[in-house]
Amino acid sequence: DQQVKQNSPSLSVQEGRISILNCDYTNSMFDYFLWYKKYPAEGPTFLISISSIKDKNEDGRFTVFLNKSAKHLSLHIVPSQPGDSAVYFCAASPYTNAGKSTFGDGTTLTVKP
């Protein structure tokens, strides 16, 4: 039973447009959510996070939205740039140990010039 799901394996967006990556979770014990970005031959790198007491967190071009009732979060990238092309992982954890995360299977984002 996969507790964190990223239903879109891939997404292609034109440079300058918005990229929206989605993530659903099933475990109500999750109360801290993170997005990681991964380039080939590298480990994932932290991008942005949100705790369950918030519904939005913004950092530059990146915004994460959390809908607790729907158990859904999304990552918005505006404007998208070719350097954003990577695999994006959604992760969820109990707040007591944010490092012990459950990851989704990732969405490969391609930003076309």
Next chain:
Amino acid sequence: DTGVSQNPRHKITKRGQNVTFRCDPISEHNRLYWYRQTLGQGPEFLTYFQNEAQLEKSRLLSDRFSAERPKGSFSTLEIQRTEQGDSAMYLCASSLEADLNEKLFFGSGTQLSVL
């Protein structure tokens, strides 16, 4: 200190052999994690240490797997009697417990291929 370092980057072994991987975390980080990632999937939690204490192990971690962090600094992950199903990317990550918004800093991983 430039980040989490993992060695070797690649390891090819024959089924039944033992292998050992090393992870050097960011020096001030007191938590260290091991994850495993197979193609097309996200990282899966294996185990974690707080300082030198191993606090939790996943059910994924069979008794052929053992991890240590002897002095609360670097860590090793050993797999005994490797099987083809052990082929995966083994990722190490570290974090600072005191960080209110704890996040993981990952190494580049060790890619294990069991023939």
